Amino acid sequence: MTRPPTAAQRRLVDTADPVTGRLKGTPAQLAALVRRGLAFRHPRPPHDHFLTPAGHRLRESAPERTGPVPATAGAAPAAADGVFAARVGGEDAGPAGPGRLREVRGAWQGLLELRRMTNPDGAADRPCDWERSHLVRAAALALEAAGHRPADPETDGYRVRATPQPDAVAVHAPDAGALRAAADTLERAGWQAGEYTEPRTRARYLLASPRRV
Structure with a gap:
């Protein structure tokens, strides 16, 4: 059986960039994680180190990572320790203004860089493996980065939720125009999005999944 990582290695994994998985540490520490x-180790200069899918799974299951439990099924946990978290809709409003805008834009640029580094053809217009394993968070980041407003207890807006389908999320919006705008944003971000009707409530929603080609 493989020995569990040391406490120092777990700290490196836990403090990796929350979007790109970029790691910081000594050469010996990084080599041990490899x-x-x-x-x-990325093959192109500056040869930075990034978490693999196994590293991301360890990071998310690490007991050192704590935070509030989502109030709504499918919602991504909010960050309580200053780590960026995309707003999936339904959380408390949280900080707003220029500071939040800079955080969101920085996270989106980091995600585009992750696409360039991890997609086999270096494409930045198509979702990467990280997005496929974090569907709700990835879709919410694309929407928030494009200026869409997430729902909160005081105002209506988009809500991104998990679905029984392993490769799709549901996106809800307050009206038909907002729903169409969300679909346009996701399609520009490399997702496929189609409108559907909820049988019980007759409410319209999007079913969105990352595009593969």
């Missing part, structure tokens, strides 16, 4: 399959 040997464990938790990180990889």
Whole structure:
């Protein structure tokens, strides 16, 4: 059985960039994570190290990572320690203004860079593996980065939720115009989005999934 990572290695994994998975540490520490399959060294300069899918799974299951439990099924946990978290809709409003805008734009640019580094053809217009394993958070980031307003207890807006389908999320919006605008944004961000009707309530919603080609 593979020995669990050391406390120092877990700290490196836990403090990796929340979007790109970029790691910081000494050469010896990073090499040890590579040997464990938790990180990889990017082949292009400056040859930074990033978490592998196994590293991301460890990071998300690490007991050191704590935060509030989502109030709504499918919602991504909000960050309580200053780590960026995309707003999926339904959370408390939280900080707004220029500071939040800079955070969102920075996270989106980091995600585009992650696409360039991890997609086999270096494409930035198509979702990467990280997005496919974090569907709700990835779709919410695309919407918030484009200026869409998430729902909160005081105002209506978009809500992104998990679905029984392993490769799709549901996106709800307050009206038909907002729903169409969300679909346009997701399609520009490399997603496929189609409108559907909820049988019980007759409410319209989007079913969105990352485009593969």
